[in-house]
Amino acid sequence: MKGLNISVLVKPVPDPGCYESIQIDPQTGILVREGLPNILNPADKHALEAALQLVEQHSGRVVMVSMAPPNALETVKEGLAMGADEAWLLSDRAFAGADTLATSRVLAAGIKKLGLCDLVLAGSESADGGTAHVPSQVGEILGISHLTNVTWLNIDTDANVRARMKMENGYIEVEGALPMVIGVSRGMNVPRYTSLPGILAAQDKPVKVLGLNNLGLDPGSVGLAGSPTQPGKLSRPELKRQGERLEGEPAELAKRIVAIMRSSGVLS
Amino acid sequence: MEKKQVIWVIIEQVQGKTAAVSLEVLGKACQLAAEAANAQVVAVALGSAIGPLAQQLPKHGADKVFLVDDPRLELYQNDTYSSVLRRLIERERPDVVLIGASASGEELAPTLAAQLGTGLAAHCTNLRLAADGTLTMLVPAFGGQVIGEIFCPVQRPQMATIKPGVFSPVGLAERTGEIVQEDGASLLYDAEIRLRATRLVVEEPPGMPIEQADVIVAGGWGIGSRENWRLLEELAKEFNGAVGCTRPALDQGWTGGEHTMIGSSGKTVRPKLYLGAGISGAAHHMVGIKDSGVIISVNRDKTAPIFQFSDYCVAADFRDVLPELLAQIRRAKH
Amino acid sequence: MPEFTFSPAQEMLRKAVREFVEKEIEPIAHKIDAENSCPMDVFRKMGALGFAGVIVPKEYGGAGLGLTERAIILEETARHAAGFAMTLMTHQLGIEVLLSYGSEEQKRKYLPELASGKKLGGLAVTEPSGGSDVGGQQSTGELKDGKWVLNGRKCFITNSSEADVCVVTVRTGEDAKGRPSFSAFIIEKGTPGFAPGREEDKFGLRGSGTGDLSLNNCQAGEDAVLGGVGNGTKMALAAISKVGRTGMSAISVGILRGCLEEGVRFAKERVLYGKPIAKLQAIQLEIARNRVDYEAARLLTYYAIGLKDAGGSCDAEIATAKYFSTEAAVRAAKRTMDLMGGYGVVNDYPVGRYLRDALATIPSGGTSHVMQLVIAGQTLA
The missing domain is CATH 3.40.50.1220 (TPP-binding domain)
Incomplete structure (x- = not known):
């Protein structure tokens, strides 16, 4: 095996620290997300870290592929600052409103267009939608094998892959061969911090923006039109409860809590 | 009369034990079937030597059970499980397929949805089934700050995953159901197995789950x-x-x-x-x-x-x- | 006045430093203050990421960027830990004098390890008899048999016990008019006769070590002289204005942002009479004042630093920024404590620390009185 060509799928997402300030417009019922700062999806940073470590080990090249609006370019470039070699931004009005399957079609088309790709890595799930669908669906569309929720990964010089897939009470060990799509779990590694030399180098790395026509996709297969699922109304979950304040010294407070435990049937 | 709706629940088992989430989803499927008045609940169990497990599923709400018992299905793996299920779904054409969002379900569901070219809603917090067969799937987004409705208006089956702990299982001790033994050999070909699950390592966490x-x-x-x-x-x-x-x-x-x-x-x-x-x-x-x-x-x-x-x-x-x-x-x- | 925006690379730097600070420094910010301990491991990590050597040219192992990028790093660090930012700011003060006045040989010897954070730098000017009165320094250096012998005591020196490379000024003679003249020496940690003395127990900006340095027949070779004999005062003053005051100004902007953000958070969370206090106009006015102070300080600071990076003469602009920002930080911290009521004085909340830190930024690099004199002097000239 002569070096690894790795694509890393990345998604700019609104900063999870700001999700509590997300509002639904009462008139239109649409999500008000303007002004929320974008970050690279946290799990994707773990995927990128895995890619960088593999290239340090095997040599090769790391290209990020992202489906996002053009204004997300600066966020995607943060991955270049972490160490990726190149970024492809798949951007077209026609892609808007895509569900995970329509998104996966675009991402798969981008990867095909890149040519020669041994391994596709992605964060197992995104912070905003959180479906965890994309790694598996990209793998299906590309017609190559795929695994997700991977916590440990080893690739030898003959392109054999060994991986551990996280299960509820342990893991399943899986063997296969490249090419493959792998959804990286956050437990796999700790992403490196962005360094100042990395930021400076990122400014000159190649960035390509490709649209529907460049990718040779049918407009009916992408965006809202190409999505088998369609969104309906949005709402906010009601979590509030009528809180009764308990006051007093610790001994008194504990006594009240014991009484509550009794009345709720967990203490006899 | 409306066509009879068919709701499938994919049963996850680990080492011959049914995952709790599968029974929870089965419980919800029973409730949906009641809502839609005229629906059938089908459980689909894959594994190796899991006959006894399948026998129990009617007691948890299944009207019918498809049992695929094959040594190649002992450990979960997406190539094998998705191939079997895709063939069964293409043959039986259920209206709804529900899967527990366990680690394996989270991978199996999108794999199947992509193979079938249908829609999938992730981590549903609630489901509603109308008499006309429309499934309303409520999904959380932005870390649970927002709940959105998802529909799958055209393609079938309508697919959803449900996280553990969201619904409650039902126990119907008297209930019986039809158990249909499927032939693994006609649902899974060795040539399509690209990945091999070599072993399951259980790291049982101490204490009460x-x-x-x-x-x-x-x-x-x-x-x-x-x-x-x-x-x-x-x-x-x-x-x-x-x-x-x-x-x-x-x-x-x-x-x-x-x-x-x-x-x-x-x-x-x-x-x-x-x-x-x-x-x-x-x-x-x-x-x-x-x-x-x-x-x-x-x-x-x-x-x-x-x-x-x-x-x-x-x-x-x-x-x-x-x-x-x-x-x-x-x-x-x- | 041109549009005021940062470049994409500068924005990326801000984000990168913010992430580092939130993960590595914020969780220990309270501890740094409570124990008055400088987390040197964090400093080394920042060095490895290129943050400590931001102003060092690439040929000496740095990033080759300007004071604007440095201010971004200091502001982000000070957002959660102004005391630790002080360590970084002083390190760069030491770097600046080496950079501006060092010989090629000296730069090659010291800058790479300072840039990468393997070594910590410092600058020692102030003495018990004078700080801003540079001429009041009593420490001496005498040339004996080709060796300089240094004696005296420095005080209020940041990084005094941790600095590996310290630039020290001492009186080495008189100029043509008979006034004392000073020279700067590069002294490494562990040099015989050179030792840290008592550490101050500071009220604010805790987490940067501040204390005495003693020179007791400390010997330095002629190659340790920085920027020529007799140039010490000029060098120290230029560095303190350029790097010291801009640094303190940036640190104050970080404290101001902390006050603004913590105030907003508290006002939204604290419920009185059935609604968050953010709904009360009296609280809204306090938040607005915090915002105005933050925005004004930020503009003045980055404007002055931008002028300096562009190569202009701007001592008055820097003094204006430093004076305004440090005082504004004190006002904003006090205001934030006011709006928090009793919670403001509890150390579970960081705002009390912000007030102490803000007060401590005022004397560093010249008090507000001195800043006003610099501004007046230039205005009346």
């Missing part, structure tokens, strides 16, 4: 140290309960591990009693406990958001209250 505990004592960033965390563990032990945590506490390494993290990116729990200490109450944690019976929270900060989501609010230092509570509980038990 958090989803099953009646009492959960949870801690957050405010607990401050591993030493203080032991206080939560001792308290949980008194009830044979479990200790849960928030992500900041998990990141600090004080906790029992990732399987004890509660919230939108962790576990959904519904204990009889939840006691949270040193937790500020970020919504992505609170969505994971919203169905708890009683919520008691202890926080030094009178303004902590968790108090808005609690039945009982104790604005005090947990280091003062919990040792006292522990002592009183121990006295009460003797």
